[in-house]
Amino acid sequence: MLTRSxxxxxxxxxxxxxxxxxxxxxxxxxxxxxxxxxxxxxxxVALESTIITHGMPYPHNLSTAKEVEAIVRAEGATPxxxxxxxxxxHVGLSPEELDHLAQCKSSxxxxxxxxxxxxxxxxxxxxxxxATMIAAHRxxxxxxxxxxxxxxxxxxxxxLDISADLTELxxxxxxVVSAGIKSILDIGRTLEFLETHGxxxxxxxxxxNFPAFFSPQSGFTSPCQVSKPAxxxxxxxxxxxxxxxxxxxxxxxxxxxxxxxxxQIEEAIQAAVTEASAKGITGREVTxxxxxxxxxxxxxxxxxxxxxxxxxxxxxxxxxxxALSKQMN
Ligand code: PSU
Ligand code: MN
Numbered sequence: 299m300l301t302r303s304x305x306x307x308x309x310x311x312x313x314x315x316x317x318x319x320x321x322x323x324x325x326x327x328x329x330x331x332x333x334x335x336x337x338x339x340x341x342x343v344a345l346e347s348t349i350i351t352h353g354m355p356y357p358h359n360l361s362t363a364k365e366v367e368a369i370v371r372a373e374g375a376t377p378x379x380x381x382x383x384x385x386x387x388h389v390g391l392s393p394e395e396l397d398h399l400a401q402c403k404s405s406x407x408x409x410x411x412x413x414x415x416x417x418x419x420x421x422x423x424x425x426x427x428x429a430t431m432i433a434a435h436r437x438x439x440x441x442x443x444x445x446x447x448x449x450x451x452x453x454x455x456x457x458l459d460i461s462a463d464l465t466e467l468x469x470x471x472x473x474v475v476s477a478g479i480k481s482i483l484d485i486g487r488t489l490e491f492l493e494t495h496g497x498x499x500x501x502x503x504x505x506x507n508f509p510a511f512f513s514p515q516s517g518f519t520s521p522c523q524v525s526k527p528a529x530x531x532x533x534x535x536x537x538x539x540x541x542x543x544x545x546x547x548x549x550x551x552x553x554x555x556x557x558x559x560x561x562q563i564e565e566a567i568q569a570a571v572t573e574a575s576a577k578g579i580t581g582r583e584v585t586x587x588x589x590x591x592x593x594x595x596x597x598x599x600x601x602x603x604x605x606x607x608x609x610x611x612x613x614x615x616x617x618x619x620x621a622l623s624k625q626m627n
Contacts (some may be wrong), residue, residue, distance in 0.1 A: 344379075406423035507551075
């Protein structure tokens with residue numbers, strides 16, 4: 299439990315965001331189910347949408363998005379999927395809006411840097427971890443669940459291809475629950491970069507090993523470890539109460555029963571990375587290309603594992619959001 303005074307500081311902090319930001323305007327809309335839950339201090343879980351627009355093929359993207367929302371609800375929290383629809387940032391989508399994003403072929407991949415452009419042009423898109431963090435924080439939501447985050451790319455020390463997700467974690471006070479970082483990225487340098495930006499990184503579960511998305515272990519050690527929702531919630535509450543203004547990254551290993559496919563997926567990833575570089579694919583196209591190629595090479599096994607780990611993250615993240623809301627009230 300938090301002490302009464304730190305719970306008050308935390309609640310005041312969150313209320314300040316809400317009164318300052320949680321206003322609907324021409325650029326920003328919080329779905330009524332989300333604003334009601336926030337007003338009643340009930341747990342809310344933010345969800346991203348690049349995974350829907352660029353991370354998975356239709357119709358798996360739509361069914362997974364709906365299943366994830368259902369898991370969040372079953373755990374007692376309100377889901378708030380974030381996306382941009384016709385030039386407006388939405389925090390919480392209706393079933394029709396979710397459908398629209400999942401099927402719309404012209405949806406863009408929207409990270410922090412893309413927000414001004416898509417808004418000014420009235421375009422639609424799926425928000426990456428960085429853009430979702432901005433919107434969720436603005437709405438006053440402290441917990442956000444995704445599959446995996448971006449990182450420092452291999453050879454990133456030369457290309458400077460470092461995901462905006464990492465700098466966002468350094469500047470936006472939100473807890474991101476993910477299955478770690480894919481081995482297509484440079485995991486060691488990603489952890490170093492997160493340290494430089496003051497991001498608190500913890501593995502969730504029995505081991506301190508930082509997970510590598512399809513595999514429960516990357517071989518790198520997390521600076522921290524938490525094993526229960528209440529413990530994770532206390533870590534998040536402490537970060538918020540301190541007013542650090544930086545995020546927390548909670549890395550949840552893929553469930554053991556889905557880990558055996560990891561080796562085969564790993565080999566496919568190597569092949570996909572080689573093909574991407576031979577084809578000269580760069581920038582924001584890299585991750586979607588690799589995800590699609592790996593799915594093809596593993597005959598759908600990587601997609602299955604991807605869906606399983608997202609379900610698991612949604613469960614764990616919702617339990618953490620519920621524990622945090624209990625500690626704050
Ligand atoms: N990793 C996945 N699936 C995804 C992404 C990452 O397994 O869909 C998406 C997330 O939205 C993440 C973004 O924020 O890719 C990172 O893209 P980039 O590496 O271009 O920063
Ligand atoms: Mn990049």
